[in-house]
Amino acid sequence: MDLYVADENYNVLSILDTFTSVIWTRRYNECGDFEVCVPASAEMFELLTPDNYIYRLDDDTVMIIEKVQLQNDSENGDYIVCTGRSAESLIARRIVWGQKGFYGYAEEFIREVMNENVVSPAIYSRKIPEIVLGDDNGFKDPIGVQYTCENMLTVVYETCQKYDMGFRLVKRGGVLREKLYFELYKGTDHSESQHVNPIVVFSPDFDNLINSEYCMDMTEYANTAYIAGEGEGNQRKKAILGGSQGKKRREIFVDAGSVSSKSDIVMTDDNYMMALYDKGQEQLSEKRGKFTFSVTIENLNMYKYKQDYDVGDIVTIKNEYGIIADVRITEVTESEDSTGFSVIPTFEQEVNE
Numbered sequence: 461m462d463l464y465v466a467d468e469n470y471n472v473l474s475i476l477d478t479f480t481s482v483i484w485t486r487r488y489n490e491c492g493d494f495e496v497c498v499p500a501s502a503e504m505f506e507l508l509t510p511d512n513y514i515y516r517l518d519d520d521t522v523m524i525i526e527k528v529q530l531q532n533d534s535e536n537g538d539y540i541v542c543t544g545r546s547a548e549s550l551i552a553r554r555i556v557w558g559q560k561g562f563y564g565y566a567e568e569f570i571r572e573v574m575n576e577n578v579v580s581p582a583i584y585s586r587k588i589p590e591i592v593l594g595d596d597n598g599f600k601d602p603i604g605v606q607y608t609c610e611n612m613l614t615v616v617y618e619t620c621q622k623y624d625m626g627f628r629l630v631k632r633g634g635v636l637r638e639k640l641y642f643e644l645y646k647g648t649d650h651s652e653s654q655h656v657n658p659i660v661v662f663s664p665d666f667d668n669l670i671n672s673e674y675c676m677d678m679t680e681y682a683n684t685a686y687i688a689g690e691g692e693g694n695q696r697k698k699a700i701l702g703g704s705q706g707k708k709r710r711e712i713f714v715d716a717g718s719v720s721s722k723s724d725i726v727m728t729d730d731n732y733m734m735a736l737y738d739k740g741q742e743q744l745s746e747k748r749g750k751f752t753f754s755v756t757i758e759n760l761n762m763y764k765y766k767q768d769y770d771v772g773d774i775v776t777i778k779n780e781y782g783i784i785a786d787v788r789i790t791e792v793t794e795s796e797d798s799t800g801f802s803v804i805p806t807f808e809q810e811v812n813e
């Protein structure tokens with residue numbers, strides 16, 4: 461892969477086509493990251509400096525250099541190891557300014573809070589000029605939330621986690637220009653059960669699954685929330701989220717005392733209860749059981765990465781022990797070094813019952 465290095469003003473400084481190794485990871489609803497290892501030289505130190513951009517023409521993801529290290533190796537020579545996160549990390553440079561309440565749809569909330577704190581804030585110095593809003597998808601996931609001065613990346617991440625949305629800041633048209641487009645999206649379901657072409661199945665039977673690591677973890681799983689809002693003692697406003705029974709029912713307590721009906725935002729009783737339910741859903745989303753596959757696939761065989769499947773898509777996995785699951789691709793790591801090129805996706809399925 462060829463890596464383009466650009467300065468903070470998007471001017472291309474160099475093309476890295478010779479390196480020791482590259483690890484390039486994209487994620488569905490978290491920041492991606494990268495690592496580039498190159499032989500040390502004065503020119504490389506000048507080129508690979510924090511806040512410079514690294515990108516590829518065959519990928520919309522933009523990475524930002526955050527850390528540069530020199531590693532000494534008396535046998536093989538010195539190396540520069542350059543690491544950082546994807547452009548979504550820019551969102552972490554802002555907070556929700558003051559108190560924000562919203563009652564409507566999750567996509568509308570994220571777009572509104574991004575506009576107010578990143579794209580077009582009232583205080584001009586808070587604006588990040590290169591970030592613009594992409595298209596509205598019209599997702600209709602109801603939400604009721606209150607935030608006060610929380611980090612913006614945390615707000616976007618938590619909302620996307622609750623509603624199975626992905627988010628990204630991407631360039632368009634191959635090259636890096638002055639604008640990064642903030643987009644929300646939901647992956648395509650290519651599993652056998654949905655029959656959406658192309659159907660994507662990874663299995664030893666198809667010689668496209670080399671090895672796999674499997675984990676089913678129900679240690680912290682919960683499915684019912686007892687939520688307590690404002691008030692004192694028995695007078696606190698309460699809500700219950702979840703309807704499981706018997707030993708299937710696993711309860712947690714959610715202290716939502718920070719959710720206030722006496723904010724600057726006009727709040728009806730229904731809106732307040734929606735906000736409590738949303739706090740419960742937020743906590744339950746962190747207590748889901750996890751069914752994960754980390755596999756190495758043969759990327760040159762039946763399916764092409766970014767063509768037949770991508771980060772956020774749902775595919776079917778079958779291993780040699782009879783485990784079959786429709787799972788979401790939560791991240792994909794591309795790696796290139798002296799041993800060759802590999803694509804390593806991580807699959808995850810949330811367990812709700």
